[in-house]
Amino acid sequence: MLIAPIDRSLTNHCLTLLLLLVAAWIALGLIGLLRPHSVRFVAHVVFPLGSITCLAFGALAALFLVSGHLAEVMTLPLGLPNLPFHIRLDPLSGFFLLLLGLVAAGISTFAAGYFRSGQGTAPGLLCLQYHVFLASMALVVLADDAYFFMVAWETMALSSYFLVTAQHRIPEIRRAGFLYLLMAHMGALCILLSFGVLQGGRWQFTFDTMRGAPLSPFWASAAFLLALIGFGAKAGLVPLHVWLPEAHPAAPSPVSALMSGLMLKTAIYGILRVAFDLLHVRFWWWGVLTLGVGLFSSLFGAIFAAVQTDMKRLLAYSSIENIGIIFTGIGLAILFAACGLPLFAALALTAALVHSLNHSLFKSLLFLATGSVLHATNQRSLGKLGGLIRRMPWVATLALLGTLAIAGLPPLNGFVSEWLLLQSFLFTPQIPHPFLSMLIPLGAALVALTAALAAYVMVKFYGIIFLGQHREPSLVHAHDADWMERIGLAWLALGCVVIGVMPQFALRAAGTVTADLLGRTVNLTSPFWWIAPVTPKQASYSGLVFLAGIAGVLVLAFGMVRILAHGRIRRTAPWDCGYPWQTSRMQDTAEGFGQPVRHMFGTFFRMQRELPTPTDAEPHYRVQVEDRLWRTLYLPIARGVQRLADWIGLLQGGRLAVYLLYSFLTLIALLVFVL
Amino acid sequence: MKTLTFVRQFGEVLLAIAIAPLFAGWIAQCRAWLQNRSAPPLVQPYRMLRKLFQKDVAxxxxxxxxxxxxxxxxxxTMVLAAAIIPSIATDLPFAQAADAIALIGLFATARVFLSLAAMDIGTAFGSMGARRxxxxxxxxxxxxxxxxxxxxLFSGSTALPGVVEASATHGSFIDPSLIFAAIAFLMVLLAENARIPIDNPATHLELTMIHEAMVLEYSARHLALVEWSSDLKLLNYACIGFALFLPWGIATHGADGTAALALAAVALLAKLVVAGGIFALIESLSAKLRIFRAPEYLATAFLLAVLGLLVHLLLGA
Incomplete structure (x- = not known):
C-alpha cells in the first residue's frame, strides 16, 4: 500500500495522461517523417520510443482498472463547431486499452527490428501510418460520442489500409487492400446506421443520450443487428470474413499482428459497448443469434485453417476461429443476461474478455514469428519450409509457446479462456426455456471440437515450419531473428505464460468490466495461483500447479534416469524401414497434413483436384481449396452491383443535349412537386 | 492432518506409477488367454522397461x-494427471488443480507434444502418425x-472429487443416462489410448499404425518413458471412468482412515482386474477399423453421450 498516495494522484488524471500518450504516438509518427528514408533512424529511435509509450499506456490502463474508479469523462474542444469530441474512460474501455498497450509494446519492439528498406512505402511514412493506426485504435475505445467514434473508426480503417498496401507494387496486395477497404466501409455504414437508430429520435449523438434513449423492442433489435453486422464485418465473422484471409497475408508481419491482435478487438469492444452499455434491453434471441454465428465462425475458421498452405493465411483463418470463440462467449453472456442469470452472464463475458486478451497475445506472437521466418527464408508457403528449429532456435522456442497457447493447452493462457467458456456452457441447462436448455449444451461440444481442431492446425503450423527436414536446400542459410525481434517475441510469449499460470490477474481485470456492465463478477476470492469461477467445489483450475507439477516430475524423472540408468546417446541416421533413399520430400506436406480435414469436412469446400494416374510419365498433383461462400454469396452480389451500375450507366450517353434534357425534366418535376 | 493428506497423495501417485505397467501386462495376458495363446508373464512390461533403460539411446x-x-x-503430464484423479481417496491436495475438463486439456498437451516430437525427425511415418x-x-x-x-448434471460439479462425493451421498448411481454416458466413455477411452478398434497396440504394419508410427524414432530410455506414459494414460483413463461411473470404494472426505484406504486400494485393484478383462474381451471380439471409419465410431460415442444428456434433461430433471 506504499504506492497508494502516488496512485491517487495518478489515477485521477488517468484519462489526461492516456490522451497525452496518444498524442505522443502521433508526434512520434510525425517525427518519423523528418527522415523518411532512414531505416536506422525510424527503426532504432522512433519505434523503440513508441514501444515505451505503449508500455506506459498499458500500465496506466492497468492502474485505472486497479483503482476502482468507475468512469472519467472529458470533452475535447476539437472537431466540428458545436460537435466537440466526448471522451470517456470506464472499465470496459480500460480493459481494451490495457490489451492495446501490452500487446502493442511487443509488436513495436519487434517492428523496430523488422522494417528494412526495400520496395514499397518509405520507412518514415510507414512509421506515421503505424502510429496513427495505434492512436486511432486507442481513440475508438475512448470515444464517447458516435461522431468521434466514427472519425476514429475511419481513421483506423484508412491507416490500416495504407499499412496493408505497403507493398503496393504487387497487384495481389492492391486487390487485397481494396477488398479490405470495401468490407471496412460496408461495416462502418452499418455501425453508423446502428448509431442512428440508437439515438432514439433525440438527434444527439453522445453515448450518454443513447444510454437513456427509450427504444421499442423492434428498434432495439434493429440497432443490435446493425451493430452485429457492422462490428462483425470488422471482426471477421462468417460470412463477412472474406477480407481477412486476403488482407492479413498481404500486410507486413507487424501490421498483420496489429490487425489480427488488436484491430479485431476494437470490433469486440464495439459490440460489447452496444450490447451491454448503450442498449438497455437484451432479448434472448440476440444471444442465440450471436452464439450461433460465433460457433459457426469458429468451426469454419478452424476447418479452413487446417487446409491452408500459406502460413499467414493459416493464421488469418485461425483468427476467424478465435473471433468465433469470443463471439460465442458474448452470445452466451447476452443469453444469460436476458434470461436473468447475471452471474453466469458474468462468467461467459469474462471468458470472452480473457480470450480477447489471450488471442491478442498469442496471435501477435505467431504473426511476428512468421515475419521472422519470412525474413530468414523469403518463403511464405508451408510446402517450402521445414526444419527451422535447428536454424532459428529463438524464434522456434518462442513460437512453440505461442503454438501451445493458441492450441488451448494448459498451462498456457489459451486454455484458461476456453476452460472458462466451457464452464459457462455447463450452466446452459438452467436457461428457463425448454428447447434452448437442451440445444445450447451441444454448443459446448462444438467448442470442444473447435479447440481440438485448433490443436490440429497448430501442430500442422509448427510441425511443418519448424520441425522435420528442410524442404528446400536454401533453408540451410536461414538465420535467427535479431535482438529487437527476439525481445518483442519474448514479451508476448511471457504474457502467454503469465496469464496461463496466474489467470487470477486477467480475471480481476475482466471482473471490473463485468461488475460495471452486469453488476456481478465471477468468484475472485481464491489466491492468485488458482481460479474457481463459481465455487471451488464446482470446478477449479490452477495453471501454476500444472506447470510446477509437470516441470517437477520432468526434472525428477530426468534425474532418476541419469542416476539409476545412464545418459548414453548414439547419433545415427533415422530409421528408414529398409528403404535407404529417404528424402525431405517424403515428409507430410501442408496439403497432406490437412487431408483428413479436407476429407471429413468436404462439404465446406469447393475443391478442384488434379490427380496423377499410375501411367503418367510426369506425375502431377494439384489441389485447390476455395471458400464456397465466395461463389455463392459474394460473386453474385458483385455481379448484381455491376449490372445495376450498367443500368445507371445508360443514363450517361455522353451527349450534352441529353444531359440538358435531364436538367429540364428534373426542373419540371420539381415545379410540379412544389405547385 | 495436512502432512497426512500429502502422504496419501504421494502414495497414490507412486501406486499409479507402479501398477500402470502391470495393468497393461494384465490386459495382454487376458488377451492371450482369450486368443488361445500362451500368455506372457504379468511382469513382462517391467522387464521391457528395465531392458530399455539399460540400452543406449540411438x-x-x-x-x-x-x-x-x-x-x-x-x-x-501423466504423473500429474494421476495425482489429480481420485483413484483411492478424494481428499487430495492436487485434486483442486484441475477439474475433469482441465484433465482433458492435460491429456491434449501430452498428445500435442508427442505429435510434434513425431514430426521432428521428418520421416514419412512420424508425420503420418501425428496427423492421424x-x-x-x-x-x-x-x-x-x-x-x-x-x-x-448429476453431481453439480466437474471436479472429480465432487462427482465421487456426490454419488457417495446420493447412494446408488445407476441411471439410464449414465449408462449411455458410460458406453460413450468406454468408446472414447479405447480410441484415445490407441487400442482396437481405432489402433492396434501390437501392430507393426506401418500403414495402419497411429501410436506406433509416432514413437518409431524413439529408443531405449526415451521409449521406456513413452511406453510407461501410455500405460499411465490408460490407467488414468480407467480411473476417470471409475470416478465417474463406478465410484464405490473410493475413500471420501472425512471417511478416509487407514482401513478405508486399504479397502479403497483393494476395490481399485478389483475394478482394474475386471476392466482389464473387459478391454481384452473387446479387443479380441472386434477388428480394427479403417482409419476413415474412425469418425463414424467416435460420432457414435458422441451421439450416445448426447442421448444420455437428453434422457437426463427430459426424464430426470
Whole structure:
C-alpha cells in the first residue's frame, strides 16, 4: 500500500495522461517523417520510443482498472463547431486499452527490428501510418460520442489500409487492400446506421443520450443487428470474413499482428459497448443469434485453417476461429443476461474478455514469428519450409509457446479462456426455456471440437515450419531473428505464460468490466495461483500447479534416469524401414497434413483436384481449396452491383443535349412537386 | 492432518506409477488367454522397461531438443494427471488443480507434444502418425466433453472429487443416462489410448499404425518413458471412468482412515482386474477399423453421450 498516495494522484488524471500518450504516438509518427528514408533512424529511435509509450499506456490502463474508479469523462474542444469530441474512460474501455498497450509494446519492439528498406512505402511514412493506426485504435475505445467514434473508426480503417498496401507494387496486395477497404466501409455504414437508430429520435449523438434513449423492442433489435453486422464485418465473422484471409497475408508481419491482435478487438469492444452499455434491453434471441454465428465462425475458421498452405493465411483463418470463440462467449453472456442469470452472464463475458486478451497475445506472437521466418527464408508457403528449429532456435522456442497457447493447452493462457467458456456452457441447462436448455449444451461440444481442431492446425503450423527436414536446400542459410525481434517475441510469449499460470490477474481485470456492465463478477476470492469461477467445489483450475507439477516430475524423472540408468546417446541416421533413399520430400506436406480435414469436412469446400494416374510419365498433383461462400454469396452480389451500375450507366450517353434534357425534366418535376 | 493428506497423495501417485505397467501386462495376458495363446508373464512390461533403460539411446542425427524433452514431458503430464484423479481417496491436495475438463486439456498437451516430437525427425511415418493421432483427438474431444456434461448434471460439479462425493451421498448411481454416458466413455477411452478398434497396440504394419508410427524414432530410455506414459494414460483413463461411473470404494472426505484406504486400494485393484478383462474381451471380439471409419465410431460415442444428456434433461430433471 506504499504506492497508494502516488496512485491517487495518478489515477485521477488517468484519462489526461492516456490522451497525452496518444498524442505522443502521433508526434512520434510525425517525427518519423523528418527522415523518411532512414531505416536506422525510424527503426532504432522512433519505434523503440513508441514501444515505451505503449508500455506506459498499458500500465496506466492497468492502474485505472486497479483503482476502482468507475468512469472519467472529458470533452475535447476539437472537431466540428458545436460537435466537440466526448471522451470517456470506464472499465470496459480500460480493459481494451490495457490489451492495446501490452500487446502493442511487443509488436513495436519487434517492428523496430523488422522494417528494412526495400520496395514499397518509405520507412518514415510507414512509421506515421503505424502510429496513427495505434492512436486511432486507442481513440475508438475512448470515444464517447458516435461522431468521434466514427472519425476514429475511419481513421483506423484508412491507416490500416495504407499499412496493408505497403507493398503496393504487387497487384495481389492492391486487390487485397481494396477488398479490405470495401468490407471496412460496408461495416462502418452499418455501425453508423446502428448509431442512428440508437439515438432514439433525440438527434444527439453522445453515448450518454443513447444510454437513456427509450427504444421499442423492434428498434432495439434493429440497432443490435446493425451493430452485429457492422462490428462483425470488422471482426471477421462468417460470412463477412472474406477480407481477412486476403488482407492479413498481404500486410507486413507487424501490421498483420496489429490487425489480427488488436484491430479485431476494437470490433469486440464495439459490440460489447452496444450490447451491454448503450442498449438497455437484451432479448434472448440476440444471444442465440450471436452464439450461433460465433460457433459457426469458429468451426469454419478452424476447418479452413487446417487446409491452408500459406502460413499467414493459416493464421488469418485461425483468427476467424478465435473471433468465433469470443463471439460465442458474448452470445452466451447476452443469453444469460436476458434470461436473468447475471452471474453466469458474468462468467461467459469474462471468458470472452480473457480470450480477447489471450488471442491478442498469442496471435501477435505467431504473426511476428512468421515475419521472422519470412525474413530468414523469403518463403511464405508451408510446402517450402521445414526444419527451422535447428536454424532459428529463438524464434522456434518462442513460437512453440505461442503454438501451445493458441492450441488451448494448459498451462498456457489459451486454455484458461476456453476452460472458462466451457464452464459457462455447463450452466446452459438452467436457461428457463425448454428447447434452448437442451440445444445450447451441444454448443459446448462444438467448442470442444473447435479447440481440438485448433490443436490440429497448430501442430500442422509448427510441425511443418519448424520441425522435420528442410524442404528446400536454401533453408540451410536461414538465420535467427535479431535482438529487437527476439525481445518483442519474448514479451508476448511471457504474457502467454503469465496469464496461463496466474489467470487470477486477467480475471480481476475482466471482473471490473463485468461488475460495471452486469453488476456481478465471477468468484475472485481464491489466491492468485488458482481460479474457481463459481465455487471451488464446482470446478477449479490452477495453471501454476500444472506447470510446477509437470516441470517437477520432468526434472525428477530426468534425474532418476541419469542416476539409476545412464545418459548414453548414439547419433545415427533415422530409421528408414529398409528403404535407404529417404528424402525431405517424403515428409507430410501442408496439403497432406490437412487431408483428413479436407476429407471429413468436404462439404465446406469447393475443391478442384488434379490427380496423377499410375501411367503418367510426369506425375502431377494439384489441389485447390476455395471458400464456397465466395461463389455463392459474394460473386453474385458483385455481379448484381455491376449490372445495376450498367443500368445507371445508360443514363450517361455522353451527349450534352441529353444531359440538358435531364436538367429540364428534373426542373419540371420539381415545379410540379412544389405547385 | 495436512502432512497426512500429502502422504496419501504421494502414495497414490507412486501406486499409479507402479501398477500402470502391470495393468497393461494384465490386459495382454487376458488377451492371450482369450486368443488361445500362451500368455506372457504379468511382469513382462517391467522387464521391457528395465531392458530399455539399460540400452543406449540411438538418436536420429537431426533430432532437436523438443524430441529429447518430449518423453519427460509426457511422463510429467501423466504423473500429474494421476495425482489429480481420485483413484483411492478424494481428499487430495492436487485434486483442486484441475477439474475433469482441465484433465482433458492435460491429456491434449501430452498428445500435442508427442505429435510434434513425431514430426521432428521428418520421416514419412512420424508425420503420418501425428496427423492421424491429432485427428482422433479432435473427434474424441466433443464426445468426452458431453460425457462430462452428463456427470455435471448429476453431481453439480466437474471436479472429480465432487462427482465421487456426490454419488457417495446420493447412494446408488445407476441411471439410464449414465449408462449411455458410460458406453460413450468406454468408446472414447479405447480410441484415445490407441487400442482396437481405432489402433492396434501390437501392430507393426506401418500403414495402419497411429501410436506406433509416432514413437518409431524413439529408443531405449526415451521409449521406456513413452511406453510407461501410455500405460499411465490408460490407467488414468480407467480411473476417470471409475470416478465417474463406478465410484464405490473410493475413500471420501472425512471417511478416509487407514482401513478405508486399504479397502479403497483393494476395490481399485478389483475394478482394474475386471476392466482389464473387459478391454481384452473387446479387443479380441472386434477388428480394427479403417482409419476413415474412425469418425463414424467416435460420432457414435458422441451421439450416445448426447442421448444420455437428453434422457437426463427430459426424464430426470
Amino acid at each position: 538418436l536420429a542425427a537431426d533430432a532437436s531438443r523438443l524430441f529429447r524433452a518430449t518423453p519427460y514431458v509426457l511422463f510429467g 493421432d491429432m485427428m482422433i483427438g479432435f473427434l474424441a474431444e466433443p464426445a468426452l466433453l458431453m460425457v462430462l456434461f452428463n456427470a455435471f
